[in-house]
Amino acid sequence: MTIRGRHPALPQIQERFGTNPGFRMDLNLSSQGTVSESDIMISDWSGAAFDYALGLEKPVIFVDVPRKVNNPDYTDIPLEPIEVLLRPEIGEVISSDRLPDIPAAVERLCESPSIWRGRMRELRERWIYNLGSSGEVMACHIAQAAETGIPQDEDE
Numbered sequence: 001m002t003i004r005g006r007h008p009a010l011p012q013i014q015e016r017f018g019t020n021p022g023f024r025m026d027l028n029l030s031s032q033g034t035v036s037e038s039d040i041m042i043s044d045w046s047g048a049a050f051d052y053a054l055g056l057e058k059p060v061i062f063v064d065v066p067r068k069v070n071n072p073d074y075t076d077i078p079l080e081p082i083e084v085l086l087r088p089e090i091g092e093v094i095s096s097d098r099l100p101d102i103p104a105a106v107e108r109l110c111e112s113p114s115i116w117r118g119r120m121r122e123l124r125e126r127w128i129y130n131l132g133s134s135g136e137v138m139a140c141h142i143a144q145a146a147e148t149g150i151p152q153d154e155d156e
Helices: 009-017 033-037 048-056 096-110 113-127 134-148
Strands: 041-043 060-064 091-095
Touching: 033 048, 041 048, 048 060, 048 113, 060 096, 091 096
Parallel strands: 041 060, 060 091
Antiparallel strands: none
16 A cells, blocks of 8 residues: 555655665565565554465564554454464564664564474464365365355344
């Protein structure tokens, strides 16, 4: 959304860091190259951070800004949202008043890529169901529902 909205910070970031040989800003929305080549992601509450961490097996730094709440009734369910629960498991959470700590966190998190790969695999096994076979499992459920009929709630 930052790219689509042409946020005014983008040219400022490019100007400040563009001469650093380890920095590259990819504004191509259809590109996956930069994402897959990177060692770390810095995010806020974006779900893309979980795709990155669990898909590419790499850590994420979360800048702890106020939550994006799309469902104001989420507290009606007495469970902690997975986005809250897993943030410290897939990287580090840094408060917005500690932004100068981010470079040290990047160094720390990039020191041990094999440890992060292992951790992400463990988290994937624990939290992602039917990994590698979700299409087949879902097709079986759909076929079974089509054959037997979908049960209706008594209230309907």
